[in-house]
Amino acid sequence: MLIRLGTAIAVICLMSGAAAAQTVAKPTDPQIAHIAYTAGQIDIDAARQALAKSTNRDVRAFADDMVRDHSAVNKQALDLVARLNVTPEDNETSRALSKQAADERAKLAKLSGAAFDEAYVANEVAYHKTVNGALANTLVPSATNPELKDLLETALKIFEGHQEHAEQLAATLK
């Protein structure tokens, strides 16, 4: 998943790298909002899959945390775009993220028990690492609206906590 997600992030990086070369525009605020929202929704879907499949108490608690926090962040994002009268704009990065997430869910669907738990949590570590990298290096610096930038920065803090939590959890599952 890390490698596949890496492709999506490469798209984001290309977008920002290319912006310097003035060939492809860097992500716009409506695109950034769409990417951030999509990334959150992907993690909510992953957590719902974990809640349907896992019986591990710690894994389930972690999945509950992911649903709670990513829902809260996405609600803030929706409130913000409504207030700013911005329509999130679908884009290549969002589509790549969704496609890779669907593939990962299909892969996880075939696993069960401890194998599922380990794979889900390992993917959560990799996913948050990748998304956090994209937020820090591309999405936050590219955002032009200060409120959007603020929200992305807060989201990054929350997701860094998730990454740490997932890493701790992964260590207990090995």
Place this chain on the structure above:
Amino acid sequence: MSSRYLPAFMMLILAASFHSARADKVPVTIKELAFSPVQVQAKVGDTIEWINRDFVAHTATARSGEWDVAVAAHKSASQALSKAGLVDYYCRFHPSMHGTITVTPR
């Protein structure tokens, strides 16, 4: 002291003793996934009040398991301290969030 001042004097003593016996509320703000101040001092009988300024929910959970306080987004929640000692607590939802309370006898 003349006897006519005695009632007033007694009132002062009473007020002073009430003051020292009064349980205080010790505020701890939660913002951007951090407890602030991260270390607080309190006396037995005092109440810690966590004020959550984040849009995500948190908990203040004693490592000892003695208490587990849910602090909803943009809400406050309190916990009274019943005994002296050093209390380590964290957020169950975000385990990287930590705080300590030094509780001294009253």
